[in-house]
Structure formats: C-alpha cells, structure tokens
Amino acid sequence: MTSISKSDGVVYSDRVLELRQKIHDVEYMDFAVQRIAQVLSRKLVEDSDRIYAGRKNEPK
Numbered sequence: 486m487t488s489i490s491k492s493d494g495v496v497y498s499d500r501v502l503e504l505r506q507k508i509h510d511v512e513y514m515d516f517a518v519q520r521i522a523q524v525l526s527r528k529l530v531e532d533s534d535r536i537y538a539g540r541k542n543e544p545k
C-alpha cells in the first residue's frame with residue numbers, strides 16, 4: 486500500500502517524494518542520463534539497421 490504525504494495542502498505519494506530527493510543526487514542523475522542515452526542510441530541503431538535492410542531489398 487502506498488503512503489501519502491501532505492505538504493502545503495498538496496498530497497504526494499512516497500514515490501514522488503523519493504524521486505524529488507533523487508533529482509538532487511548528482512550520481513543518480515548521471516546514471517539516469519547515461520541510461521537514457523544508451524536506450525536512445527540502441528533504438529537509433531536498430532531503426533537504421535531496419536531501414537538499411539529494407540533499402541538493400543529494393544529493386545534498382
């Protein structure tokens with residue numbers, strides 16, 4: 486069960502409070518940015534491979 490915290494009349498879940506703390510952690514942010522870059526790079530390579538493979542099979 487998720488606990489709720491109230492601050493300034495606004496209700497925040499534990500997860501939101503945890504993420505608010507993490508965004509101030511330099512190591513956490515470095516890792517998060519690196520992970521996003523890895524995922525995006527992999528996706529770009531996969532998409533370009535798929536496009537290239539399709540072009541190889543096109544009649545000239």
